[in-house]
Amino acid sequence: MDVTWEDHGWERLAPEVGRRRLPGWDATVGLVAGDGAALLFDTGSTLREGAEIRAQAEQLLGRRVTHIALSHPHFDHVLGTAVFSGAQVYGAVGMDTLFARGAEELAADAVRQGVPEREAAEAADLLVRPHHTVCDEWTLDLGAGCHVLLANIGPAHSGHDLVAVVPSSPPIVFCGDLVEESGAPQAGPDAVPAQWPAALDRLLALGGEDARYVPGHGAVVDAAYVRAQRDALAARFAVS
Secondary structure (H helix, E strand, C coil), X not given: CCCCCHHHCCEEEECCEEEEECXXXXXXXXXXXXXXXXXXXXXXXXXXXXXXXXXXXXXHHCCCCCEEECCCCCHHHHCCHHHCCCCEEEEECCXXXXXXXXXXXXXXXXXXXXXXXXXXXXXXXXXXXCCEEECCEEEEECCCCCEEEEEECCCCCCCCCEEEEECCCCCEEEEEEEEECCCCCCCCCCCCHHHHHHHHHHHHHHHCCCCEEEEEECCCECHHHHHHHHHHHHHHCCCX
Protein backbone atom coordinates (compact mmCIF):
# COMPACT_ATOMS: atom_id res chain seq x y z
CA MET A 1 0.00 0.00 0.00
CA ASP A 2 1.64 3.23 -1.13
CA VAL A 3 -0.19 6.06 0.60
CA THR A 4 1.31 9.54 0.80
CA TRP A 5 0.51 10.33 4.40
CA GLU A 6 2.72 13.42 4.65
CA ASP A 7 1.18 14.98 1.55
CA HIS A 8 -2.15 15.02 3.42
CA GLY A 9 -0.75 16.42 6.68
CA TRP A 10 -0.42 13.05 8.40
CA GLU A 11 2.61 11.55 10.13
CA ARG A 12 3.40 8.05 8.93
CA LEU A 13 4.35 5.82 11.87
CA ALA A 14 4.57 2.45 10.09
CA PRO A 15 3.77 1.28 6.53
CA GLU A 16 0.02 1.16 7.20
CA VAL A 17 -0.26 3.29 10.33
CA GLY A 18 -0.39 7.06 10.67
CA ARG A 19 -1.69 9.89 12.76
CA ARG A 20 -2.64 13.53 12.41
CA ARG A 21 -2.32 16.31 14.98
CA LEU A 22 -5.45 18.39 14.64
CA PRO A 23 -5.43 22.19 14.90
CA GLY A 24 -6.84 23.93 17.94
CA TRP A 25 -6.28 21.52 20.82
CA ASP A 26 -3.48 19.49 19.17
CA ALA A 27 -5.58 16.34 19.55
CA THR A 28 -4.41 13.20 17.77
CA VAL A 29 -6.39 11.00 15.42
CA GLY A 30 -4.85 7.70 14.33
CA LEU A 31 -5.43 5.54 11.25
CA VAL A 32 -4.60 1.87 10.76
CA ALA A 33 -5.12 0.27 7.35
CA GLY A 34 -5.72 -3.43 6.80
CA ASP A 35 -6.77 -5.28 3.67
CA GLY A 36 -10.26 -3.96 3.01
CA ALA A 37 -10.81 -2.50 6.48
CA ALA A 38 -9.54 0.56 8.31
CA LEU A 39 -9.57 1.70 11.93
CA LEU A 40 -9.75 5.34 12.98
CA PHE A 41 -8.71 6.19 16.54
CA ASP A 42 -10.77 9.23 17.65
CA THR A 43 -12.75 11.51 15.35
CA GLY A 44 -12.13 15.17 16.17
CA SER A 45 -14.05 17.93 17.90
CA THR A 46 -16.85 18.79 15.43
CA LEU A 47 -18.72 17.27 12.50
CA ARG A 48 -16.83 19.62 10.21
CA GLU A 49 -13.50 18.37 11.52
CA GLY A 50 -14.71 14.77 11.31
CA ALA A 51 -15.71 15.26 7.68
CA GLU A 52 -12.23 16.58 6.87
CA ILE A 53 -10.65 13.56 8.56
CA ARG A 54 -13.01 11.24 6.68
CA ALA A 55 -12.14 12.80 3.32
CA GLN A 56 -8.41 12.57 4.00
CA ALA A 57 -8.66 8.96 5.17
CA GLU A 58 -10.55 8.01 2.02
CA GLN A 59 -7.97 9.75 -0.15
CA LEU A 60 -5.13 7.99 1.65
CA LEU A 61 -6.66 4.52 1.61
CA GLY A 62 -9.02 4.55 -1.37
CA ARG A 63 -11.84 3.24 0.84
CA ARG A 64 -13.97 4.16 3.82
CA VAL A 65 -13.18 3.88 7.51
CA THR A 66 -14.88 0.71 8.75
CA HIS A 67 -14.00 0.78 12.47
CA ILE A 68 -13.69 3.59 15.01
CA ALA A 69 -12.17 3.37 18.49
CA LEU A 70 -12.92 6.24 20.87
CA SER A 71 -10.17 6.80 23.43
CA HIS A 72 -12.34 8.57 26.01
CA PRO A 73 -15.53 10.64 26.20
CA HIS A 74 -14.20 14.18 25.82
CA PHE A 75 -15.49 16.48 23.09
CA ASP A 76 -12.22 16.96 21.19
CA HIS A 77 -11.95 13.21 20.62
CA VAL A 78 -15.53 12.09 19.85
CA LEU A 79 -17.76 14.78 18.34
CA GLY A 80 -16.82 14.00 14.73
CA THR A 81 -18.02 10.39 14.85
CA ALA A 82 -21.42 10.84 13.20
CA VAL A 83 -19.96 11.60 9.76
CA PHE A 84 -18.52 8.08 9.48
CA SER A 85 -21.67 6.36 8.28
CA GLY A 86 -21.63 2.59 8.61
CA ALA A 87 -18.48 2.41 10.75
CA GLN A 88 -18.55 0.16 13.80
CA VAL A 89 -17.74 2.19 16.91
CA TYR A 90 -15.88 0.83 19.94
CA GLY A 91 -15.50 2.40 23.37
CA ALA A 92 -14.71 1.44 26.93
CA VAL A 93 -17.57 -0.18 28.78
CA GLY A 94 -20.01 2.40 30.11
CA MET A 95 -19.33 5.00 27.44
CA ASP A 96 -22.57 4.10 25.67
CA THR A 97 -24.58 4.80 28.82
CA LEU A 98 -22.66 8.01 29.45
CA PHE A 99 -23.37 9.28 25.93
CA ALA A 100 -27.04 8.44 26.30
CA ARG A 101 -27.37 10.90 29.16
CA GLY A 102 -24.43 13.25 28.76
CA ALA A 103 -24.56 14.73 25.26
CA GLU A 104 -25.57 18.18 26.52
CA GLU A 105 -22.60 18.33 28.88
CA LEU A 106 -20.25 17.38 26.03
CA ALA A 107 -21.65 20.24 23.96
CA ALA A 108 -21.38 22.66 26.87
CA ASP A 109 -17.74 21.70 27.44
CA ALA A 110 -16.99 22.16 23.74
CA VAL A 111 -18.51 25.65 23.83
CA ARG A 112 -16.51 26.53 26.95
CA GLN A 113 -13.37 25.55 25.04
CA GLY A 114 -14.22 27.68 22.02
CA VAL A 115 -16.30 25.52 19.68
CA PRO A 116 -19.13 27.59 18.13
CA GLU A 117 -22.38 26.84 19.93
CA ARG A 118 -24.23 25.77 16.77
CA GLU A 119 -21.51 23.29 15.79
CA ALA A 120 -21.31 21.85 19.30
CA ALA A 121 -25.07 21.41 19.53
CA GLU A 122 -25.29 19.78 16.10
CA ALA A 123 -22.54 17.27 16.92
CA ALA A 124 -24.09 16.48 20.30
CA ASP A 125 -27.50 15.92 18.71
CA LEU A 126 -25.93 13.35 16.39
CA LEU A 127 -23.61 11.83 19.00
CA VAL A 128 -22.91 8.18 18.20
CA ARG A 129 -22.88 5.75 21.10
CA PRO A 130 -20.38 2.89 20.83
CA HIS A 131 -21.87 -0.17 19.16
CA HIS A 132 -19.35 -2.37 20.98
CA THR A 133 -18.10 -1.81 24.53
CA VAL A 134 -14.74 -3.16 25.68
CA CYS A 135 -14.54 -4.54 29.22
CA ASP A 136 -10.93 -5.69 29.07
CA GLU A 137 -9.44 -6.46 25.65
CA TRP A 138 -10.84 -6.82 22.14
CA THR A 139 -8.85 -7.77 19.05
CA LEU A 140 -9.93 -6.30 15.72
CA ASP A 141 -9.05 -8.18 12.52
CA LEU A 142 -8.56 -5.62 9.76
CA GLY A 143 -7.47 -8.24 7.21
CA ALA A 144 -4.16 -9.40 5.73
CA GLY A 145 -2.85 -10.29 9.17
CA CYS A 146 -3.44 -6.82 10.60
CA HIS A 147 -4.77 -7.23 14.14
CA VAL A 148 -5.25 -4.30 16.51
CA LEU A 149 -5.71 -4.81 20.23
CA LEU A 150 -8.16 -2.49 21.98
CA ALA A 151 -7.66 -2.43 25.75
CA ASN A 152 -9.78 -0.77 28.43
CA ILE A 153 -7.15 0.29 30.98
CA GLY A 154 -9.07 2.95 32.85
CA PRO A 155 -10.52 4.64 34.68
CA ALA A 156 -7.68 7.14 34.87
CA HIS A 157 -7.70 10.32 32.75
CA SER A 158 -11.45 9.75 32.44
CA GLY A 159 -13.95 7.18 33.58
CA HIS A 160 -13.65 5.34 30.24
CA ASP A 161 -10.12 5.08 28.80
CA LEU A 162 -9.41 2.90 25.76
CA VAL A 163 -6.06 2.39 24.02
CA ALA A 164 -5.10 0.70 20.75
CA VAL A 165 -1.97 -1.40 20.25
CA VAL A 166 -0.79 -2.06 16.70
CA PRO A 167 1.72 -4.98 16.61
CA SER A 168 3.99 -3.44 14.00
CA SER A 169 7.77 -3.39 14.37
CA PRO A 170 8.13 -1.52 16.63
CA PRO A 171 4.62 -1.61 18.12
CA ILE A 172 2.52 1.55 17.89
CA VAL A 173 0.36 2.42 20.91
CA PHE A 174 -2.41 5.02 20.63
CA CYS A 175 -2.76 6.26 24.20
CA GLY A 176 -5.52 8.84 24.16
CA ASP A 177 -5.08 11.41 26.94
CA LEU A 178 -3.58 8.87 29.32
CA VAL A 179 -0.34 10.34 27.95
CA GLU A 180 0.22 13.94 26.87
CA GLU A 181 3.33 15.55 25.44
CA SER A 182 2.37 19.08 24.40
CA GLY A 183 1.28 19.98 27.93
CA ALA A 184 0.85 18.52 31.39
CA PRO A 185 -1.73 15.71 31.70
CA GLN A 186 -5.15 17.18 32.40
CA ALA A 187 -7.24 15.83 35.28
CA GLY A 188 -10.83 17.01 34.90
CA PRO A 189 -13.87 16.20 37.04
CA ASP A 190 -14.19 12.69 35.59
CA ALA A 191 -10.55 11.75 36.18
CA VAL A 192 -9.62 9.02 38.66
CA PRO A 193 -6.09 10.12 39.65
CA ALA A 194 -5.56 7.33 42.16
CA GLN A 195 -5.69 4.78 39.33
CA TRP A 196 -3.81 6.73 36.66
CA PRO A 197 -0.27 5.49 37.50
CA ALA A 198 -1.48 1.87 37.46
CA ALA A 199 -3.12 2.47 34.08
CA LEU A 200 0.21 3.65 32.69
CA ASP A 201 1.92 0.58 34.17
CA ARG A 202 -0.51 -1.56 32.17
CA LEU A 203 0.01 0.60 29.07
CA LEU A 204 3.75 -0.02 29.29
CA ALA A 205 3.17 -3.74 29.76
CA LEU A 206 0.99 -3.83 26.64
CA GLY A 207 3.35 -1.83 24.45
CA GLY A 208 6.75 -2.80 25.79
CA GLU A 209 10.06 -0.98 25.90
CA ASP A 210 10.49 -0.61 22.15
CA ALA A 211 7.03 0.71 21.29
CA ARG A 212 6.23 4.16 19.96
CA TYR A 213 3.59 5.75 22.18
CA VAL A 214 1.21 8.23 20.52
CA PRO A 215 -0.21 10.70 23.07
CA GLY A 216 -3.66 12.22 22.86
CA HIS A 217 -1.91 15.57 22.46
CA GLY A 218 1.66 16.11 21.28
CA ALA A 219 4.59 14.35 19.68
CA VAL A 220 5.21 10.61 19.66
CA VAL A 221 7.17 9.48 22.74
CA ASP A 222 9.00 6.41 24.00
CA ALA A 223 8.55 4.14 27.01
CA ALA A 224 10.96 6.19 29.12
CA TYR A 225 8.78 9.27 28.62
CA VAL A 226 5.62 7.36 29.59
CA ARG A 227 7.37 5.99 32.68
CA ALA A 228 8.54 9.46 33.70
CA GLN A 229 5.01 10.83 33.24
CA ARG A 230 3.67 7.92 35.29
CA ASP A 231 6.06 8.79 38.14
CA ALA A 232 5.19 12.50 37.91
CA LEU A 233 1.47 11.69 38.15
CA ALA A 234 2.09 9.43 41.12
CA ALA A 235 3.91 12.25 42.88
CA ARG A 236 1.34 14.86 41.87
CA PHE A 237 -1.56 12.83 43.22
CA ALA A 238 0.32 11.17 46.11
CA VAL A 239 -0.16 7.66 44.72
CA SER A 240 2.44 5.00 45.49
